[in-house]
Amino acid sequence: MRRLYNSSAGNRHLDIGPGTGYFVDKCRFPTKTPELTLLDLNSECLDMSAGRLARYRPAICQANLMEPLPLPSRHFDSAAMNLVFHTIPGGWDTKGIILKHVAETLRPGGVLFGTTVLAEGVPMNRLTSKMVLEQHRRGNFQNQGDDPAGLERQLAKYFPEYRVTIRGAVAIFTATAG
Numbered sequence: 001m002r003r004l005y006n007s008s009a010g011n012r013h014l015d016i017g018p019g020t021g022y023f024v025d026k027c028r029f030p031t032k033t034p035e036l037t038l039l040d041l042n043s044e045c046l047d048m049s050a051g052r053l054a055r056y057r058p059a060i061c062q063a064n065l066m067e068p069l070p071l072p073s074r075h076f077d078s079a080a081m082n083l084v085f086h087t088i089p090g091g092w093d094t095k096g097i098i099l100k101h102v103a104e105t106l107r108p109g110g111v112l113f114g115t116t117v118l119a120e121g122v123p124m125n126r127l128t129s130k131m132v133l134e135q136h137r138r139g140n141f142q143n144q145g146d147d148p149a150g151l152e153r154q155l156a157k158y159f160p161e162y163r164v165t166i167r168g169a170v171a172i173f174t175a176t177a178g
């Protein structure tokens with residue numbers, strides 16, 4: 001994930017679901033003064049990541065990805081969305097709309113990159129299956145039915161170019177805005 005950040009993050013960067021801010025903190029941006037925006041539904045994640053990344057004076061956006069985003073359109077060079085999709089319920093046909101909302105914020109040629117844990121159509125050993133089932137039981141993962149084909153179908157709807165790589169049960173995706 002750190003390699004993905006270093007190779008894909010642009011100077012005007014939107015970080016979606018930044019968690020603790022760890023990956024953004026470690027990222028080597030193209031310049032020392034990136035223009036950073038952090039977006040999350042949860043104010044605690046925003047407070048924690050904004051504190052960690054205070055040196056960049058990040059803009060904060062508390063918003064629901066399932067709705068159009070209150071951000072400028074065709075603005076960002078890059079958007080990262082790591083380990084977010086598998087926490088959102090509804091299957092690809094419902095949560096695919098998030099890709100539309102994110103694509104609208106990217107400038108032409110801007111890049112979305114991210115990762116998500118899949119639950120179907122990927123190799124899983126017994127330990128991984130057990131872990132995924134346990135995360136479903138706890139409600140932490142909402143990725144029942146999430147497969148690589150569904151992710152590709154949704155990326156193809158909103159991005160002219162995309163790539164999905166499967167590593168174990170994790171999909172790593174990059175997509176370029178038109």
Ligand SMILES: C[S@@+](CC[C@H](N)C(=O)[O-])C[C@H]1O[C@@H](n2cnc3c(N)ncnc32)[C@H](O)[C@@H]1O
Pocket residue numbers: 016017018019020021022023039040041042045063064065066081082083084087088
């Ligand atoms: C597992 S964390 C992401 C971790 C982080 N990206 C990292 O790599 O360390 C998932 C994040 O997505 C956010 N999230 C989940 N559903 C969301 C939604 N509908 N809109 C906005 N943020 C959402 C959660 O609040 C949470 O902060």
